[in-house]
Amino acid sequence: MKSLAELQAIRDKMRRQIDLRDSGDDRIRVVVGMATCGIAAGARPVLNAFLEEVAKRQLNNVTVSQTGCIGVCRLEPIVEVYVPGQEKVTYVKMTPDKVASIVSEHLVNGRVVEEYTIGAAE
Amino acid sequence: MKEIALYALDIAQNSITARARHLDIALEEGPEAITLTIADDGTGMSPELLARVSDPFTTTRTTRKMGLGIPLLRLAAEQTGGHVSIESTLGVGTTVTAVFCPGHIDCPPVGDMAGTVTLLVQGAPELELTYTHRRGDRLSRLDTGELRAVLGPEVSLAEPEVVLWLRDYLQEQEALLEE
Numbered sequence: 191m192k193s194l195a196e197l198q199a200i201r202d203k204m205r206r207q208i209d210l211r212d213s214g215d216d217r218i219r220v221v222v223g224m225a226t227c228g229i230a231a232g233a234r235p236v237l238n239a240f241l242e243e244v245a246k247r248q249l250n251n252v253t254v255s256q257t258g259c260i261g262v263c264r265l266e267p268i269v270e271v272y273v274p275g276q277e278k279v280t281y282v283k284m285t286p287d288k289v290a291s292i293v294s295e296h297l298v299n300g301r302v303v304e305e306y307t308i309g310a311a312e
Numbered sequence: 313m314k315e316i317a318l319y320a321l322d323i324a325q326n327s328i329t330a331r332a333r334h335l336d337i338a339l340e341e342g343p344e345a346i347t348l349t350i351a352d353d354g355t356g357m358s359p360e361l362l363a364r365v366s367d368p369f370t371t372t373r374t375t376r377k378m379g380l381g382i383p384l385l386r387l388a389a390e391q392t393g394g395h396v397s398i399e400s401t402l403g404v405g406t407t408v409t410a411v412f413c414p415g416h417i418d419c420p421p422v423g424d425m426a427g428t429v430t431l432l433v434q435g436a437p438e439l440e441l442t443y444t445h446r447r448g449d450r451l452s453r454l455d456t457g458e459l460r461a462v463l464g465p466e467v468s469l470a471e472p473e474v475v476l477w478l479r480d481y482l483q484e485q486e487a488l489l490e491e
Contacts, residue, residue, distance in 0.1 A: 192481035197462050200474055204467045224435065226381045229322050230313050234427055238479070241434065245472035254472065256435035258329070 207250060218252045218297055219272040220244075225259035231266035232285070239289035240269070244297075252297055265311060271296060280308040315423020316348060316412065319385045323350050323408050324432050326381060329372075330354025330406065334440045335432070339425060341447040345394065346412040346422065353405040362400050385410055392416035426482035429454060430475060437469035445489065452485035454478075 222228070222237045240254050260268045265282035271292070272278050279302050281292060288306050295301045304310055313319055320337060327335050332352035340347045357365065364370040366386050371379030385408075386396045394411035412419050429443045433456060445452040459469060459478070467474065 192477060192484055194458075194462050197459065197474070197477055200471075200477055201463050201467045204471055204473070205464075224321075224325060224431070226322050226379075226384065229318050229325075230384075234318070234321065234424075234431060237431055237434075238427065241472045241475050245476050254434075255470075256431070258325070 216251065216274050218249075218274070219270075220252060220254045220297070221257050221270045221272070222254070223258070223260040223266060223268045223270075224256040227259055227263035228266045228268065231263075233267040235286045236267045236269065236284045236289060239286040240293070243289055243293040247293065247298070249293075249297060262308070265308065268308075273300070281306045282308045282311045313384065313388070314420060316346065316420055317423035317425045317428040319388060319410065319420075320348055320350065320425065321428040321431065322381045323385060323410075324428075325435075327352035327354050327406070328432075328436045328439065330356070332405065332439065335442075337429065337432075337441070337443045339422065339445045341414070341422065341445075344413070344415075346414050346419070348410045348412075349407065350409075351405065351407040356402040356404050356406055357400040358402050362398060365398065366396075382408075388412070388418075388420060392419040425452075426479060426486050429482055430479040433478060434470050434475045445486065447489045450489045450491075452482070452489055454482060454485070 220240055222233055222240065224233050224237065237254070237256065244252050244254055260270070262268065262282070267284040269281045269284050270278055271281065279296070292303050292306065295303050313322070324335060324337060327350065330352060332354035334353045336351045338349040366382050368380055368383045389396050389410045389412050393413040393416050396408065396410045398406065398408050400406040425445055433441060439456065441456045443454040456469060463469065463474065
């Protein structure tokens with residue numbers, strides 16, 4: 191069973207890491223649309239998959255967050271990736287199996303996965 | 313939407329948008345009714361807005377003139393023979409109650425409540441959230457105040473490792489309801 195003692199251990203580990211963190215301006219942001227349209231289209235498992243990959247790879251410079259309706263509901267689930275100093279990249283019709291390649295290619299190696307972007311879909 | 317848990321996620325996002333500080337989510341499963349209650353202390357609604365809120369052509373957002381969260385929830389509950397009621401007071405908060413009749417063929421499964429609660433905490437880590445899920449005499453519950461007491465002020469509930477711990481913890485709690 192999961193216990194609060196484990197949570198304490200995570201806290202202690204996090205506290206040690208916090209000082210090593212990149213400061214706010216060079217963090218990569220991953221934003222998942224979680225309005226009615228996104229949720230109905232399957233955004234919840236996509237967001238979960240990002241959290242898993244980011245935790246697994248210990249990507250301390252990545253923030254995963256949620257937003258409302260991005261505005262192209264027919265292409266949901268939509269994920270936006272903001273890399274500092276670069277143009278925003280919008281991934282559309284996301285599924286959990288697309289997440290691993292976006293994390294390894296785009297977030298880690300800096301290569302946009304063009305085939306999943308809105309430019310490829312439209 | 314395929315699960316009651318997804319309606320819960322969607323409706324609770326309204327509370328976060330309404331700048332709630334406290335959010336209480338309760339799910340009671342009985343033989344005759346599944347009752348989902350989402351209560352917040354957000355901005356609340358005027359009587360005029362409350363009267364229009366189940367109309368899909370009502371929304372508070374400014375990007376377009378439609379909002380489907382409440383209408384979809386109402387449709388889903390009513391087509392099982394249940395109902396939705398909303399109480400709201402400006403400056404006090406809003407409580408949405410949805411009742412589904414589990415015997416009806418159109419009743420969606422409860423679904424992944426652990427996933428819903430986890431993502432609500434991840435999306436709004438400052439929120440004081442309580443969650444109780446009752447099935448018969450069994451209970452699954454969470455209070456983010458207790459977690460925050462363990463984590464202290466420096467570590468956010470939105471940290472991926474904390475979120476994954478929370479998801480596994482809630483999945484275990486929910487599994488106990490099945491036995």
